[in-house]
Amino acid sequence: MIAITTQTIKSMARGALAVSAVSLIAACSPPPAAKVLADTSERYILTSYHEFSTTSLQLAEAAAQFCAAPTQSSEAFEEVRTQWRRSVIAWSGVQNLQFGPLLVDNQAWKIQFWPDKKNLIARKVETLLRSAETLDIKRIDDSSVVVQGLSSLEYLLFDQAAGKLDSYSNATGPRRCDLLVAVATHLHGVAAGLYDAWRPEGGDYLHSFIKTGKNNPEYPDDSIALANLLDTLVAGVELIKRDKFERPLGLDSDTSRAQIYLLEWWRSQYAKEAIIANLNSLQTLFNADDGYGLDDYLTDVKQRGDLSTKIQQGFTSSIASAKAIPNSLFSTAKPREQAELIAFQSELSQLLSLLRMDLPEALGISLGFNAKDGD
Missing domain, CATH: 1.20.120 (Four Helix Bundle (Hemerythrin (Met), subunit A))
Incomplete structure (x- = not known):
């Protein structure tokens, strides 16, 4: 017969508490599928939208600084190009997420017009530059997606004829700068809007995506x-x-x-x-x-x-x-x-x-x- 000592009782109590703790943790842990949705959304999707919003802001700031200078320097121009490349890489992180806020109101097309089978970007951008209209964010927002986003900026920054530093130093330079800044600023507005639509403090699509159930019409x-x-x-x-x-x-x-x-x-x-x-x-x-x-x-x-x-x-x-x-x-x-x-x-x-x-x-x-x- 085993003697029941005080030490034995304490050991049994500790064991019971340990089992209870494990059971409680198990009960509180989300099911595997729910954990996949939560971790993927928080560690990848939300982070990627935040990165795109951040890089697009840096691109808009670089464009504004380049165009605000009395003379457009090659160093400032290359900085705009560098920030454009960083924004492209960040966009590549969310480009394939074809669900949620990105599908609302042509958001993806506002960021990238591609493929451009008829060279519409060059034609539409040059038409806008030749016009007498004020080139500001509102004008870009009212325009076709062809002249919005990273694709339009690529033309303004890298085209062999229209995307050179010299293009910003001639008679058309001021309007080209106005367009560059307006498009970059508009792009950041789109990127920031997408991030805000996902984040908990904003539209909180994150909650809709990971909190599935019968009361969730999109994800039951x-x-x-x-x-x-x-x-x-x-x-x-x-x-x-x-x-x-x-x-x-x-x-x-x-x-x-x-x-x-x-x-x-x-x-x-x-x-x-x-x-x-x-x-x-x-x-x-x-x-x-x-x-x-x-x-x-x-x-x-x-x-x-x-x-x-x-x-x-x-x-x-x-x-x-x-x-x-x-x-x-x-x-x-x-x-x-x-x-x-x-x-x-x-x-x-x-x-x-x-x-x-x-x-x-x-x-x-x-x-x-x-x-x-x-x-």
Whole structure:
């Protein structure tokens, strides 16, 4: 017979408290799917919108400082260009999030008009410059999306004829500066509005996305919100493979010809860098940065750690292959004969297959319709 001592009672009490504490923690911990939504939203989506808002503000400030100087210096002009590139990278982090506030009132088109198959950007911007209208934020807001956003700014900053420093020093310079500042300021307004729409202190779309349930008409259950993340991954890689890479370089079929002016950011020759940023951001979405992401959900809940590892490797290999492409995509000659391009295409195909075929099956979630499906 075991003697019941005071020490034994204390040990039993500590054990009971420990069990109670574990049970309480378990009861308070959100379900895995809810944790994926919360961590992905807070650590990736909200952070990405904040970064885009911040970089667009720095771009607007750099444009204003450049144009406020008595004479336009090359150093100040290069600073505007640098801030434009940083804004493009930040935009690449939210470009594929085709759900929520970004879909309201053509917000994405206000940020980027692409592809520009008829060179409308150059024509519309120059028409606006030749007009007698005041070029301010209101005029830009009332204008077509063609003259708004990063695409219009790329023309004003990088076009071989219209985007040189000399263009701001001649007779048309003042109006060109007015337009540069107005478009950059308008862009920041759009970016800041999107961030505000997501953040808890603003429109709090974050709460709508992660607090699913029968009282949430848009997301009555976790699977619908998770499907948006799945669609984002698939549509994002599809957009890179088809529209940002294969079609412009004529790699989408045996009979296709390169259409180099369909490349994203061809004037600044920044297409490859934007693709790398897209892939980095999509991998971060998959991982919820360093939080509990789809990668953990696959491993813990679906017992598919093998697939999670394959997808991780697919992103890592695709990013490495993109970085290995020499020079810019715009300066590529004979794409079908360049080994680095073919290798990148192969890596993208394998990654897309994992995301489009294996991942939905493993998650038990069907891919939804997205605006980038089809031709």
